[in-house]
Amino acid sequence: MTLALTNVDTGVSIIGAGPVGSLLAGILAHNGVDVTLFDKEHNTLEGPRAMTVNARTAQILDIFDLRENLLSSPPMFHGHYGHTKVDLSTVDTPWPGMWKIQQQDLNNELLIWAIESGARLIRAAKLTNLSTNLDGYVEAEFEGAAKSAASRIVVGCDGEHSSVRSMTGLGEEVSSGHRRFITANLRASHLPTFRFEKFSEGAVVSTGRIDEETYRIMMHLPAYVPSLSTTEDIERAWKMITGVPLQGKVQSWGLQTDRNQLATSFNSSRVLLAGDAAHSQLPVGGCALNYGIEDAFSLAWRIALCLKTDTLDLFDDYSTERKFAAHRMQKFVRNQTEDLYGERPSVERTDATDVESKPNNFAEFLSGVDIDYSSCGTKASTLLHSAEITGDTQQRKLKDAQRTFSYCIPSSGEIDKPLDFAQNEEAHRLLPTGNEEISKAELTVRPDGYLISGM
Structure with a gap:
């Protein structure tokens, strides 16, 4: 239901009700977070937008029991990296392949789920100003259906020309395009x-x-x-x-x-960016949509933990990791663009992260499961491989842990009791931002499925 309210008090304000903002709102509301979506448009935008979701997006949707309904068509088990045909069927993921779904259809279904989960939606509300008051709340001002909103956290999911990014002073690194x-x-x-x-x-x-x-x-x-x-x-x-x-x-x-745009940082205190507001590029292979979905999933549990503990450390980790992933992805998109439309480039490396401009494994990249955060300094590494968790019971325990923002420890093929990091002192000891080191033999699975360790 679309609301029209003068002043709104909410735990989290999400600016932009596209697929990224809608998924983030739904995940938070599903876990009892007070969240409101604001969008300047009266309706979901129509147009020729993304039409493919990858295996990682399918996995995220499945965690919240959305996959079967949204991805009803059979998967495609091949994709393309530039001119190269790629077999996706053998990738280590619960849901290999790619699925066709038009972005506006995905957007509408995610928005319905968010509202049914308890999120509020206010349309025709154009953001005009952001500021932080003396109590630490972020105050947003609007034109249209809402006048103002006070919230503990604001997330900009408002697209390439993000008002949130501009108003917060989160700059942008631009690689100009000529096509x-x-x-x-x-x-x-x-x-x-x-x-x-x-x-x-x-x-x-x-x-x-x-x-x-x-x-x-x-x-x-x-x-x-x-x-x-x-x-x-x-x-x-x-x-x-x-x-x-x-x-x-x-x-x-x-x-x-073929212009690339990357925010200088994805966070400033209690204001964050996700999706095209943080990174935008030519829409090759659905990268923009799928990386935005990963942003939302990566951010949701951090927001919930921040609201419980009032610590912002995990937002810095979010910015570091997702900017690394986006920078890397944009290199690969540019590489494919040159392959398809111009001269093939020589192998380049990023300034800070020393990542080659072609992925080591095309199938894993296209599936969204090849990111390794080891060089980011956040103690995270790769996704937990599905082959490491055997049996329906263990898969269900892992899925439940991710759905409820819990960390868990896989040990000898078992999933231990999920850890509540907002209440359990032992769990706090394992936080990736803490000073204590975890045993090198002990791995912990974060709520987003990535492994952390003390190494």
Whole structure:
């Protein structure tokens, strides 16, 4: 239900009711956190957005019993890294493969789940100012359906042109792009099959079927194609590039560039960023959506712990880890972009993290399970491999621990009783931000599924 309130007091304010904000709100509300979603739009945005979710997103959705309903179509067991076809079937994950679902459909279902779980939604509320009062609460001011909100934590999930990022002074590192792309959804009975087909003067066209009546087209526009502002312009551009008329009706479309944007930091005290507000890039392989979903899952348990203990240390860890992951992902996206649309680059390395510009394992990267935080300094490493947990009982215990923001210790194939880090002194000893070291032989699984140790 959409509300209209003058002044709102809430534990957590989430700015932006897209899929990332909606999932974050739902996870928090599911665990009893008082959370309110604010969005400047009256309705969910339509358009040619992401249409693929990976194995890691499927795993996150499954933890909250959302996977079976949302990902009802059979998975695809192959993907592409640039021009390279990749087998996804053997990746060590509970749910290998990729699934087709249009982002707006995923968004709507996650929003319904968030509201049913207890989150409030206020639409037509445009953020105009953020400040922190003497009591440490973050005060947000709005135009429209809400006037103000006071909350202990604010999360900006408000997209590439984030008002939260701008108002908080969280800067951005920008890698300028020089390519133009048009993406459109088209209602048609048949289109020619193009898989990044190259035409004259650098033009590239790709087509794919969304459902029985809808296609997705993506065109890399060469310099000779003029600026586009109408559906008729898109039809003309298609004919200029391919030499044949576009058979069908354009339903929605959007323009992108290969520009990368990365926030200088993903947090400032009690204000945080997730999704496109923190990192944006050309939408290759659904990276923007899937990494945003991982942001939400990585952040939710930290917010809940902060609300219980009033400590902000884990927010610094969130920023460090997720910026590392986003920087790495953007390198890989740029590498694929050059492979598909231009000259293939030489192997580059990041300034601070010494990560090569191509993943070691294409299938694990496309599945979202190849991140290793060992070099970040947060004591986290990799995801717990599904092969290390055997039997339905142990899988269920691990899933319950992640669902309820609990740490747990896998020992000899067993999952010990989940640890409540907000109440248990022994559990606090194992916090990754503490000074005490954990035994090198003892590994703890965080609520987001990543392993931590004292090493």
